[in-house]
Amino acid sequence: MPLERLNFLGLRNLAALDMRPAPGINLVTGANGSGKTSLLEGVHMLGMARSFRTQKLKHAITHDADAVTLHGRLAGDPPVSLGVRRSRDAAELEIRLDGERGIRVARLAETLPLQLINPDAFRLLEGAPAARREFLDWGVFHVKHEFFEAWRRVRRALKHRNALLRHDRIDLRSMRVWEQELAHWSEQLDLLRSDYMAQFAKTFEATLHELLPLSGLSLRYYRGWDKQRGLLDVLENGRDTDRQMGFTQQGPQRADLRLRIGKRAAVEELSRGQQKLVVSALKLAQGRLLEELTGRTCVYLIDDLAAELDVSHRQIFCHWLERLHCQVFITGVERSALENAWQSETDVAMFHVEHGRLLTE
Ligand SMILES: Nc1ncnc2c1ncn2[C@@H]1O[C@H](COP(=O)(O)OP(=O)(O)OP(=O)(O)O)[C@@H](O)[C@H]1O
Ligand SMILES: [Mg+2]
Incomplete structure (x- = not known):
């Protein structure tokens, strides 16, 4: 509208x-x-x-x-x-x-x-993962109704786990409760994100093709923890190092989008102008997919x-x-x-x- x-x-x-x-x-x-x-x-x-x-x-x-x-x-x-x-x-x-x-x-x-395209947005590829995560979640939020609840639960559980990590004495019972909660909702969030990305990658490729025909460019979603292991296992085994760091090091709060040309990060290879075109294609593709999937x-x-x-x-x-x-x-x-x-x-x-x-x- x-x-x-x-x-x-x-x-x-x-x-x-x-x-x-x-x-x-x-x-x-x-x-x-x-x-x-x-x-x-x-x-x-x-x-x-x-x-x-x-x-x-x-x-x-x-x-x-x-x-x-x-x-x-x-x-x-x-x-x-x-x-x-x-x-x-x-x-x-x-x-x-x-x-x-x-x-x-x-x-x-x-x-x-809303989609914003300004000089900051054009730095999406070179900037911190948080901006790319926000970009990804914009799409998931608008397309998948379950997203917001999963995201909210993850945020809450993460906050509690991080607070417990910083206590002098570890409260194992509470820790386990929040780790289970965190792992459960993180797996849900990951499913929603990866499902969206599978659709998005195709739309992005078609859009980019007209703006900048680049061969070998791939867009991959990284979920924030080892793809071979469940998050609960990662959290339990990472407790000691997480305590030393004072926060949870792996999980969906570390998710990212990775653009590569062959094996190298696209940002190391592309000119600044080319990076802007890639970002333009990413932004346009989100609008296209939103319309395609929701009619909005x-x-x-x-x-x-x-x-x-x-x-x-x-x-x-x-x-x-x-x-x-x-x-x-x-x-x-x-x-x-x-x-x-x-x-x-x-x-x-x-x-x-x-x-x-x-x-x-
Ligand atoms: N809180 C404020 N109250 C009043 N004026 C402000 C305030 N904050 C910024 N301005 C002024 O608003 C003006 C408009 O800024 P804006 O960035 O919207 O201009 P612009 O048309 O986008 O310019 P440019 O072409 O340089 O990007 C600036 O001159 C700025 O000094
Ligand atoms: Mg201006």
Whole structure:
């Protein structure tokens, strides 16, 4: 479901914003510092209850304002309204869904699936595994209903086991209880992740093929512990070294995606531009698979694409976006760098930001 209306108040340098985005491609241009990234940040906060720019949401509140308030309406029959508010003096974020208060972030995320493509996202391959795990789990979360419960249980059991590891005297009874719980839900989580990856790898390969025909590139899922052994065995036998380290060293919290060319890590071999194309294919493939498996589409937030990809790859990338039927918010400094990237029959809604004010063209 695309966003048909956005209302932001108190977000960074943006003046009270009232936007009616198109269901397809929305191109937002403006000079440096005009507020383009802030607009994407607002949509991101609306779907994820967090910013991609700061850990502390209060930094996103306009300097002299008391709160940032974001509203969005998703097209549908009936439409769905989303609201997120963070005031300067409240510790908690307030989330509303169709007027109902106290909504959990997972429900918000489920309602508005988002994919962000910005300079940080382009560093997915070279960065820490946490980002790739988050990428993987985005797909599993949206496609498999059982994911969230398994993930929550794993997190809870892991927290308890780690706390027990740090005690001076080991409480073996409690340790066994939490290890069994951890092992059970981790095996479930692993099944969901590996099942998703088996489907995802095919979609990714087909998408990448058009952007960057590379032979021998493989995408593998690593589950976070030895594939020959059950996790319970690994936990029991690793207790002593885990105690020395002060945390659980193996398990689904260490899962990763490994991209290789032959036997080498792709990141050691590919140019920076090629890495960006691989990341683009990963991101596009997730949107494709979501649509294929659930009939739902996600919203793409793409910050300054022209600064990241060259003209010909930008065109192939934009062509993929057109085929996805997703709603896209794409920013750029120069209008000319993006307006010609589309097929003539594609409707592109144009917006311009000037000193924090949004103008529809
Ligand atoms: N809390 C805040 N209150 C008011 N203004 C802010 C706040 N935080 C940042 N700004 C300002 O908001 C402006 C817009 O920043 P933004 O990153 O959205 O611009 P942009 O259009 O994406 O620019 P660029 O093309 O350089 O990426 C910046 O000039 C910044 O100084
Ligand atoms: Mg920007």
